[in-house]
Amino acid sequence: MxxxxxxxxxxxxxxxxxxxxxxxxxxxxxxxxxxxxxxxxxxxxxxxxxxxxxxxxxxxxxxxxxxxxxxxxxxxxxxxxxxxxxxxxxxxxxxxxxxxxxxxxxxxxxxxxxxxxxxxxxxxxxxxxxxxxxxxxxxxxxxxxxxxxxxxxxxxxxxxxxxxxxxxxxxxxxxxxxxxxxxxxxxVGMLRGEVNIKVPSEYDWTRFGAANAVSILTKVVQRIMQIPIPSEPQTKIIFGSMNSGTSFATQPTTANLRFEVRSEEVGMVAKLREQIEDIVEETANETNTDISFSAVAQRKxxxxxxxxxxxxxxxxxxxxxxxxxxxxxxxxxxxxxxxxxxxxxxxxxxxxxxxxxxxxxxxxxxxxxxxxxxxxxxxxxxxxxxxxx
The missing domain is CATH 3.40.630.10 (Zn peptidases)
Structure with a gap:
């Protein structure tokens, strides 16, 4: 041709x-x-x-x-x-x-x-x-x-x-x-991640500051939202789904967050991943609960x-x-x-x-x-x- x-x-x-x-x-x-x-x-x-x-x-x-x-x-x-x-x-x-x-x-x-x-x-x-x-x-x-x-x-x-x-x-x-x-x-640089929260069975619900999985997940989301995000090159964090709880009055012991990070800036996704991992670790230590982060997919x-x-x-x-x-x-x-x-x-x-x-x-x-x-x-x-x- x-x-x-x-x-x-x-x-x-x-x-x-x-x-x-x-x-x-x-x-x-x-x-x-x-x-x-x-x-x-x-x-x-x-x-x-x-x-x-x-x-x-x-x-x-x-x-x-x-x-x-x-x-x-x-x-x-x-x-x-x-x-x-x-x-x-x-x-x-x-x-x-x-x-x-x-x-x-x-x-x-x-x-x-x-x-x-x-x-x-x-x-x-x-x-x-x-x-x-x-x-x-x-x-x-x-x-x-x-x-x-x-x-x-x-x-x-x-x-x-x-x-x-x-x-x-x-x-x-x-x-x-x-x-x-x-x-x-x-x-675009991309990270799809999951945060899973599990409140231990021996968790002391009577102690000061005790929190269920929903409130802990909310704290994680709020802290992620406080991360400074550059407007140029375009960068965003998308919260795709949040799941927790089974009824009106039962304390939820598990919660799940799915999110996606996208950025046109080289290296920005890796930087944001580090900050999110730090938030997860800090929140786990503060609340005495099991919180894990896992990367589902990544792109450069x-x-x-x-x-x-x-x-x-x-x-x-x-x-x-x-x-x-x-x-x-x-x-x-x-x-x-x-x-x-x-x-x-x-x-x-x-x-x-x-x-x-x-x-x-x-x-x-x-x-x-x-x-x-x-x-x-x-x-x-x-x-x-x-x-x-």
Missing amino acids: SKTLPSIVNAIPKDRDALQPIREILLANAMMIGEIPSPTNQEDQRITFLSNRFTEEGLQNISIDEAGNCMAMLPGSVGEKNILICAHADTVFHTKVDHAMSVTGKTITGPGIGDNSLGLAAIATLPQIIDKLGIELKDNLILLGATQSLGRGNLSGIRFFLDHFKEPVHAGVCVEGIQLGRLSYTA SGGLPYGHPMVKSMRKILSKLKVKPHVEPSVGELSELIYRGIPSVTIGLTKGSHKNEFDETIEIQPTFKGLAQLVALIKAIDGGHCDDE
Whole structure:
């Protein structure tokens, strides 16, 4: 694929319109994937579906590795370089949740349809998209459904894949179902942590200053909130959930806090982790209770500069589609690719709402803009227009 970047960008409207005939295939894949429960570490049925789709498309080197990732290769005419196109296969929803999808002429609604059933469906449909548009690539396309991405999965799937994939990866594209216009090219430093409180069974409730698990947890939260947080570079602490107690009048003896620290400043997350660990230790000593801190997941900050050719190419692609870029750092697969020095971006395919809620909804028609965007980016990478000279 030796076309110039302007010619690739100018072909986007034609490609978008030419993709309309694959609508039913894409939506069928999205709905079938969406109706397969796939919480983190339980993605095997969804991965099997993806593997079967790859087999039907006649792809090469189809495999499911020890981490449960599903990989397949669409070989290029030269095959000297590998472009990784990946989407995470897990969702935040438990297997007991009703995963039935509801479709109208304009939308699909159901748990995880945007995050990330549609993204995975795009990976499954990409061979037909490439064929429909008559695209011939020089580079190999490595298609990957990645497991163990979210929460405690801590990107274990993509890490395992990159550790064991025998060929170098030239560039990467991470595909999310929502939102169209998303442009992530940096990874934000991140820590997901838990604080667990347990009041010992021999605890003296009559002593002065005795406190139950709720009041102790409140003290921990208040002290964390007193930590000075810089406004630039952007840094924040998010309290995600607090759990304790069983009734109105029973003294709670256990409590749990889940939180996330994010910062664009190198080293800031590690600094805040130290301060939180000190708060936990101090509060445990003061209250004579068992308080533990555990890190569930961590990411390092980094990324491509704004002027990198891949970022420039994406801005031109979105401009042609009349889509305003929404620049945001990532804590997903992109962060691992960046950490390993692989130029990569994360993009979204369509408009959506109610992310990570039971009525998560995507709009169907904008998806074709999203797919045309993905195709144009693949062409640009294959043509060498995203290489940093």
